Amino acid sequence: MSRNGPLALAFHALFLTFILAPLLVVIGVSFTGEGYLALPLNGLSLRWWRAIGDNPRFLESFWFSLRLGVTAATLSALIAVPAALAIARWRFPGRGALVAILASPLMIPHVVLGVALLRFFSGFGLSGSFAGLVTAHVIVITPYMLRLVGAGLSGLDPRIERAAESLGASRLTVFRRVTLPLIAPGVAGGWILAFVTSFDELTVSLFLASPSANPLPVQLFNYIDQMTDPLVASVSAALILGTALVLLVLDRFYPIDRLLTGERRA
Amino acid sequence: MAAPHFLTLDRIGKDYGAFTAIREVSFSVAPGEFLGLLGPSGCGKTTTLQMIAGFEAPSRGRITMDGRDLTTVPAAKRGIGLVFQSYALFPHMTAAENVAFGLEMRRVSKAERIKRVAEALDLVHLAHLADRFPRQMSGGQQQRVALARALVIEPRLLLLDEPLSNLDAKLREEMQVELRELQRRIGVTTILVTHDQSEAMALCDRVAIMQGGRIVQIDAPWRAYDVPADDFVADFLGRSNRLPACAGGGQAEAGGHRFALPPDLADRQGDILLTIRPERLRIGNDGAAGLGGRVQSRLFLGGFWLYAVETALGSFAVMLQNTGSVPHDEGAPVTLDWDAHSLRRLERA
Ligand SMILES: Nc1ncnc2c1ncn2[C@@H]1O[C@H](COP(=O)(O)OP(=O)(O)OP(=O)(O)O)[C@@H](O)[C@H]1O
């Protein structure tokens, strides 16, 4: 790896500052004892951390978002892996259209997508339901999934699969024993990116949520709309620390930088 | 007894869009035969092999193996051992796991599998690297794993796409001998693709020389070498000298030298293009009968001397066995001489 020049160093420093500073501020504010968002702190207090426990709707929303993210990311993987395989391996009529359709959610503003899905889902009674949100999230996150799985596949020599076939493996066995293990890092990276995107999704969810199907970002958004006490800070801080912990543990078992580039073991 | 054919390619052709990679290829391979497929880069060797293996569908023609039409038989069911030009090892498996894969697909018991994998790795001198991953091996070692992986399934037909191209000279020679021995021992019908004409000639029962998507000649190596079908084959299978001459009355004249023609060319009249291999030429001292010239350069090759002799008809390569006698000096005037039966007429390609 090449050394950073002074300009690059300055860039990295600024980048880290702007990314990290808001997070640190949020974490700091969450330890206030006051009834409003205060900085600097005058004394540390766990008042607003305890308040999370007194507000079951945040916990409910947290679990709801977790379920939503896991379900949507997994469904998206089930769609993206076969789709990426078909796109990478075969030339078939409608291939261009398939690529365009699967990538289109990236190009449509989420507000437009939210309104459209709301109109559409109302017709099926899907709006305001878990199923509706899952569907919407799958649509939003699949382009990311597809890109990472596709990156993993493009690094895979089709002759390796042919070799397996010539040794007597059926198409399914080739997929299970050769293709899948070799693109697994890409799929895992795609899954994580998709999950994070879903967990974080606000715009589309805002249109489709209901009191019984309320993802955490929507819950937080609505809460801020009505009140500005440091409870949002402590909830956010809990999320930040929780995520950091998960990533730290994950990194021990599988280096994240490689996961996100879909790279295979070097 | 009709010659039994194990594998037959019947007027096979392959187009990639508007580009014709294989124009028309027909040949048959006898059971247990070792056939060499030889030709310059891009002539269609790999494509031919891939069609036999079942990974490319021929655009025209039919392939039969053991009397059975292969058109509808998927690659996995052909029982063909294939070594790819690029090895195509499984990067997430060790050498031993790579070799074991085909046996697993055949539901060979674990104990038997371990034994046969060990034998196969032994065969290619890689027993000590059984637990290495492909990325931890050199190109030559990977190539040998690929060979072991194809052999261990005891295929009915072995297709080798330049399997030794990445080995150093000594190991390649060793592997050539072993490949030949192994092929004889297990009697597996084999098609070997190679760039290296000496490798093909050393190993194969017959060689097929390809050019531009068709087979120009298919013959025993020595016949293809001695009686090349055309200019291209003559040049491809080692060096040859051209001798443009004027024929008449069973004789010919070139550069002021008159010489006899072989019986099959005795009735030729007029201009004729002859060829002669470097090892069929003799060098005589100045004044002896023959084509006059001058030693331009000489290379000592251990067992041989390789001369370049400049004559009125151009430069001739001459290969002389090293018999311990004093060689002709560079710049010395000499004559070239040959036996009539060493001359071939070249079909203009
Ligand atoms: N998938 C393909 N699409 C289009 N053209 C192809 C394809 N595969 C091969 N060709 C062309 O067909 C011709 C024959 O290719 P092939 O790989 O059989 O050559 P080869 O004899 O094996 O050459 P080499 O000795 O370099 O391996 C080449 O001109 C090549 O460019």
Ligand SMILES: [Mg+2]
């Ligand atoms: Mg080739």
